[in-house]
Amino acid sequence: MTNKPNTRDxxxxxxSKLFYCQGYHATGLNQIIKDSESPKxxxxxxxxxxxxxxxxxxxxxxxxxxxxxxxxxxDNGGSAGEAVSDLLHGIAREAEKSxxxxxxxxxxxxxxxxxxxxxxxxxxxxxxFLDWQNVIGERLVRxxxxxxxxxxxxxxxxxxxxxxxxxxxxxxxxxxxxxxxHAAAELLNRPAEK
Amino acid sequence: MTNKPNTRDxxxxxxSKLFYCQGYHATGLNQIIKDSESPKxxxxxxxxxxxxxxxxxxxxxxxxxxxxxxxxxxDNGGSAGEAVSDLLHGIAREAEKSxxxxxxxxxxxxxxxxxxxxxxxxxxxxxxFLDWQNVIGERLVRxxxxxxxxxxxxxxxxxxxxxxxxxxxxxxxxxxxxxxxHAAAELLNRPAEK
Numbered sequence: 001m002t003n004k005p006n007t008r009d010x011x012x013x014x015x016s017k018l019f020y021c022q023g024y025h026a027t028g029l030n031q032i033i034k035d036s037e038s039p040k041x042x043x044x045x046x047x048x049x050x051x052x053x054x055x056x057x058x059x060x061x062x063x064x065x066x067x068x069x070x071x072x073x074x075d076n077g078g079s080a081g082e083a084v085s086d087l088l089h090g091i092a093r094e095a096e097k098s099x100x101x102x103x104x105x106x107x108x109x110x111x112x113x114x115x116x117x118x119x120x121x122x123x124x125x126x127x128x129f130l131d132w133q134n135v136i137g138e139r140l141v142r143x144x145x146x147x148x149x150x151x152x153x154x155x156x157x158x159x160x161x162x163x164x165x166x167x168x169x170x171x172x173x174x175x176x177x178x179x180x181x182h183a184a185a186e187l188l189n190r191p192a193e194k
Numbered sequence: 195m196t197n198k199p200n201t202r203d204x205x206x207x208x209x210s211k212l213f214y215c216q217g218y219h220a221t222g223l224n225q226i227i228k229d230s231e232s233p234k235x236x237x238x239x240x241x242x243x244x245x246x247x248x249x250x251x252x253x254x255x256x257x258x259x260x261x262x263x264x265x266x267x268x269d270n271g272g273s274a275g276e277a278v279s280d281l282l283h284g285i286a287r288e289a290e291k292s293x294x295x296x297x298x299x300x301x302x303x304x305x306x307x308x309x310x311x312x313x314x315x316x317x318x319x320x321x322x323f324l325d326w327q328n329v330i331g332e333r334l335v336r337x338x339x340x341x342x343x344x345x346x347x348x349x350x351x352x353x354x355x356x357x358x359x360x361x362x363x364x365x366x367x368x369x370x371x372x373x374x375x376h377a378a379a380e381l382l383n384r385p386a387e388k
Contacts, residue, residue, distance in 0.1 A: 025219075107301030107360050126364050155361070155370050156377035160350060163357030166301050167349070170320050176349050183350035183381055 008046050010036045013102075016058045020104040024055065056124055059109050063128040070135045080139045081188035084157055088181035091165065092174040100172040105165045132158050140188065157184055202240045204230045207296075210252045214298040218249065250318055253303050257322040264329045274333045275382035278351055282375035285359065286368040294366040299359045326352050334382065351378055 014036035018027040029051060033043050047053045069090065073083035095103050106125045137154035141147060164180035208230035212221040223245060227237050241247045263284065267277035289297050300322060303315045331348035335341060358374035 105301065107299065108305045110360070110364055111302045111305035122364060129361055129364060152373040152376055155373035156354060156358070159357030159361055159370055159374050160353050160377075161357070162360060163353030163355070164350070166304070166356060166360075167323055167353055170304055170316060170323060176353055179346040179349035180353050182346055183354075186381060187377055 007038050007042050011038050011043055011046060012058055012061055015054050016104050017102060020108055021101055056120065059124045062104065063131060067131055067135055070132060074139045079189050080143055081185040084184040084188060085181040088177050092177040095168055096174055100169050103169065105169060106162060107166055129158055153187060156187065160184055201232050201236050205232050205237055205240060206252055206255055209248050210298050211296060214302055215295055250314065253315065253318045256298065257325060261325055261329055264326060268333045273383050274337055275379035278378040278382060279375040282371050286371040289362055290368055294363050297363065299363060300356060301360055323352055347381060350381065354378055
C-alpha cells in the first residue's frame with residue numbers, strides 16, 4: 001500500500017513512529033536521522049524548518065495515503081461498503097505487521113502538546129477529516145444516496161474508521177478494525193430509503 | 195447529566211479542561227487550585243500523589259459518567275439504537291454548551307506525553323473502551339442478537355462514539371455526533387439476521 005521508501009519517506013516513517021511511541025517532545029532530530037539511516041543533511045534539506053515542518057508532513061502524508069487508498073478501493077468495482085471494508089481490512093493487516101506501532105491515528109496529532117503549532121496541526125487534521133469525508137460522500141451520491149444522507153453517512157464512516165484505529169492501537173489487536181469493516185458494509189450498502 | 199459539583203468534581207472539571215486546552219505538561223497544580231476556586235490543600239487532600247493521580251481520576255470519571263449515561267439511556271425503554279442515539283445527542287448538546295472545550299476524548303489521554311504514566315493511562319483507556327463495549331453488547335444480546343454479532347456491533351458503536359467526539363471537537367461543530375447518532379440507530383436497530 002506504500003511506495004518503496006526513498007529518503008524523504010524513510011525520514012517520515014521513522015519520525016512518525018518515534019513521535020508516536022516516545023512522544024513528540026522527547027524525540028530529537030538526531031535520533032530521526034540515525035534511526036532512518038538517512039544521510040546527514042537530508043533532514044534539513046527536506047525539512048528546513050525542522051520538527052514542526054516534519055510533524056505537518058507526517059499528517060499530510062497520512063492523509064494523502066489514506067485518501068489515495070480510499071479512492072483506489074472506491075474505484076475497484078465493488079460497493080462503497082465493500083470499499084471501506086477492504087480499506088479497514090488493509091489497515092488491520094498493516095497494523096498487525098507493525099505490531100500496532102507503525103500507524104499513527106490523527107488523534108495523536110490533535111493532542112500533541114505544542115503551543116506554537118497546535119493550531120496548524122488542528123487545521124491540518126480538520127482538512128484530513130473533511131477530505132476523507134468528501135471521497136466517501138461523492139461515491140455515495142454516485143451510488144444514488146441523496147446529498148444529505150451521503151454527507152451524514154460519510155461523516156459516520158470517518159468516525160468509525162478513526163475510532164476503530166484508535167481502539168485497535170490502544171488494545172493492540174485488530175478486532176475493532178474488523179468490527180468497523182462489518183459495520184461500514186452494513187451502513188453504506190443499504191439503499192437510500194427516502 | 196452531571197451532579198452538582200462538589201470540590202473534588204470542581205477540581206476534576208477544571209483539571210480536565212486545562213489539561214486538554216493548554217496541555218498536560220503546561221498545566222500546573224496552582225492554576226488548577228486557582229481556576230477551580232477550591233480551598234488550598236483540597237487538591238492534595240483528594241489527590242495526594244499529585245498530577246498523575248489527577249490524570250487517572252479524570253479518565254476514570256469520564257468513563258464512569260459515560261457508562262452511567264449509557265446504562266441509563268439503555269434502561270429508558272427504547273431500542274439500543276435509540277439509546278446510543280440519545281446519548282450522542284446528549285453529548286452534542288453538552289459539547290455545544292461548553293463551546294467544544296469541556297469534553298475530553300479518551301484519545302487525548304492516549305497521546306499525553308508522559309513517560310512515567312503512559313502505560314497506566316493506556317491501561318485505563320483500554321478498560322474504558324471494554325467497559326462501554328460490554329454495556330452495549332449485553333443490551334444487544336438481550337435484544338436477541340447473537341453473542342458474536344453483539345460484540346462486533348458494540349465494538350463498532352464504541353468506535354463510532356469516540357471517532358465522532360474527536361471529529362466534533364476538532365471541527366468544533368456537532369454534525370459528526372448527530373451523523374453518528376443516525377448511524378448507530380441504523381446499525382443497532384436492525385434485527386439479527388442469522
